[in-house]
Amino acid sequence: MKVQDLINKLNKLDPNLQIYGICDEENLDSKIIDMIFDIEEISTNNAVLSRDEKRNPKITWSSEKGSQKIAVLSLTSVL
Numbered sequence: 001m002k003v004q005d006l007i008n009k010l011n012k013l014d015p016n017l018q019i020y021g022i023c024d025e026e027n028l029d030s031k032i033i034d035m036i037f038d039i040e041e042i043s044t045n046n047a048v049l050s051r052d053e054k055r056n057p058k059i060t061w062s063s064e065k066g067s068q069k070i071a072v073l074s075l076t077s078v079l
Contacts, residue, residue, distance in 0.1 A: 001039045009042040013071050017044065022059070023075035037075040045072055 010019075023037060046063040047070050 006039065006042070010071075013042070013044060014069075017069060017071040019071040019073065020059070021073040021075050023077060025077055027077070036078045038078050039073050040076050041072075041074040043072050043074070044069055046070075 021037070045061055046067045048060045048062050048064070048067045049070075050058045050060070052058045
């Protein structure tokens with residue numbers, strides 16, 4: 001995605017939303033420090049943000065009480 005494309009897509013969103021990049025691919029190696037990602041999609045969704053028992057960030061897609069609307073960059077690894 002080019003910078004111009006990213007700016008155009010972000011300009012369509014509420015500028016007060018928090019933005020998070022998410023990549024849920026199972027083949028990612030957590031030992032690799034530098035990874036390259038491509039932005040697949042930019043969207044908004046309702047989510048509950050928390051941490052698991054190991055203090056790792058956790059997201060639950062939900063519009064229940066305690067959720068918030070966030071901007072989401074859906075990322076994919078470039079292999």
